[in-house]
Amino acid sequence: MYVRTLTLRDFRSWDQVDLELSPGRTVFLGANGNGKTNLVEAVGYLSTLGSHRVAADAPLIRLGAQRSRLGATVVNSGRELRIDVELNQGSANRAQINRSPVRRTREILGILQTVLFAPEDLALVRGDPSERRRFLDELCTARLPRLAGVRSDYDRVLRQRSALLKTAGRQARSRSGQATELSTLDVWDGHLATHGAELLAQRLRLVNDLYPHLEQSYRSIAPESRTASIRYRSGYLPPEFLDPARPPEAQDVEVLEAIMLRELSEARPKELERGVCLVGPHRDDLELMLGSAPAKGFASHGESWSFALALRLSAFELLRGMGTDPVLMLDDVFAELDRHRRSALAAVAATAEQVLITAAVPEDVPAELEATPLRVETDGAADERTSHIADQVSPTTS
Ligand SMILES: Nc1ncnc2c1ncn2[C@@H]1O[C@H](COP(=O)(O)OP(=O)(O)OP(=O)(O)O)[C@@H](O)[C@H]1O
Numbered sequence: 001m002y003v004r005t006l007t008l009r010d011f012r013s014w015d016q017v018d019l020e021l022s023p024g025r026t027v028f029l030g031a032n033g034n035g036k037t038n039l040v041e042a043v044g045y046l047s048t049l050g051s052h053r054v055a056a057d058a059p060l061i062r063l064g065a066q067r068s069r070l071g072a073t074v075v076n077s078g079r080e081l082r083i084d085v086e087l088n089q090g091s092a093n094r095a096q097i098n099r100s101p102v103r104r105t106r107e108i109l110g111i112l113q114t115v116l117f118a119p120e121d122l123a124l125v126r127g128d129p130s131e132r133r134r135f136l137d138e139l140c141t142a143r144l145p146r147l148a149g150v151r152s153d154y155d156r157v158l159r160q161r162s163a164l165l166k167t168a169g170r171q172a173r174s175r176s177g178q179a180t181e182l183s184t185l186d187v188w189d190g191h192l193a194t195h196g197a198e199l200l201a202q203r204l205r206l207v208n209d210l211y212p213h214l215e216q217s218y219r220s221i222a223p224e225s226r227t228a229s230i231r232y233r234s235g236y237l238p239p240e241f242l243d244p245a246r247p248p249e250a251q252d253v254e255v256l257e258a259i260m261l262r263e264l265s266e267a268r269p270k271e272l273e274r275g276v277c278l279v280g281p282h283r284d285d286l287e288l289m290l291g292s293a294p295a296k297g298f299a300s301h302g303e304s305w306s307f308a309l310a311l312r313l314s315a316f317e318l319l320r321g322m323g324t325d326p327v328l329m330l331d332d333v334f335a336e337l338d339r340h341r342r343s344a345l346a347a348v349a350a351t352a353e354q355v356l357i358t359a360a361v362p363e364d365v366p367a368e369l370e371a372t373p374l375r376v377e378t379d380g381a382a383d384e385r386t387s388h389i390a391d392q393v394s395p396t397t398s
C-alpha cells in the first residue's frame, strides 16, 4: 500500500500542508527542527492512533490551535480509501472514512499499515517492558484491527479493578464492608480474564509468527553477532505457552482465560494487600535474547540498535506476508548505522512499495535508494516557526 496524499492542519510545526506522494522512496530533507519527523509522526498517527514520541495527543496540536486535522488517501492494491482524524483540545477526537464520520476513531485502524523505525526505538531494547508490550500490541492490532477494542476494554477493566482493589484492601484492613467489595471483585476478575485471555492469545500467536523473521532479520543486519531470539515473558503462564515455537491452538483463549481466573484467585490476598493488579498481560514482557544473554543490560550500543532494527524489519516482513506491503518509514536512522547495517536496511527499503525517509543531509541516505527529495524548511520567528515544503526540489540524492 502507499499514501498518495497527506493533509495536515495545525499538526505540530505544520499549519497546513497538502502533500502528494508517490510509491517508491521519498526523503524529507532539512535542517534539525524543521518538521521532518513531524510528517512521519502524522502518518504513523493515522496508522496507529498514537505517536511514537509522546503518550498524549496534546503536544501534537500546533501551539495556539484548538484542534489539529490529519488526513491521508491510502492506495491498497488499486483501491483508494480516505481517512481523516481530528484531534481536539479538551474534547474527544473524531475520525472519518471516505468523509463519513465513524462512531469510534479506532474504526480507521487497519486501513493504513505502517512500520516506523526511529531513534526512539532504542527503548525497545533498553527501555521498560511497557515499550515492548506496545510494540506487540500495535503489531497485533495491525494484523487484527478488532483487537483495538479488546485492548481498550482490557485497559478500562484493569483501571476499575485496580481502583476496587485499593478500596477493598483498605476496607479489609479496617474489617468493614468486605463482602460486597469482594463479590464485586469476582465480577471484575471475570471481565479481566475474558479480555486478557484474548489479548494474550494474540500476543502469543504473534511471537510464534514473528520469531523466525526476527532471527533472520537480525542475522542479515549483524551476521557476525550472536543469534537473536525472542520469547514471551509472563509470571503466571505455564512454560509451554512461553515457548515461541509452540503453535497456537484453537482452544487457547478458553485455556488462557481459565489460567488467568485461577491465578487471579490465588493472587487475591497479595493483591488486596498491595492494592495492585498482579496478574494479566499488563504485567508481561517480551524477552530479547542475544545468544544466551538478555539483550537488555548486556547488548552493546550497536547490538541494541541492530536488535531494534531487526524487530521493526521482522514486523515489516510479517505484515508484508499478509498480502500488502506496509508503508516503511525510516526516521533519521541511516546516519546511526555502520556500512553493513545501512546496506542491509537499504536492501529491504529497495523492495518496499513505499518508503518515507527523513534525513538532515542527502549524504545520510544510501545513494542506491534513489530517493525523491522533498525539502522541508521553516520560517517565522521563535515560537511562531512554521514548516513548509520548499517549492524548489533539490537535485536527487543519488
Ligand atoms: N505542538 C507544536 N506546535 C508547534 N511547533 C511544534 C509542536 N511540536 C513540535 N513543534 C516544533 O517542531 C519542531 C520539531 O520538528 P521535528 O521533530 O519534525 O524536526 P526534524 O526536522 O525531524 O528535526 P531533526 O533533524 O532534529 O530530527 C521543533 O522546532 C518544535 O518546536
Ligand SMILES: [Mg+2]
Binding pocket: 036, 037, 038, 331, 332, 358
Ligand atoms: Mg527528526
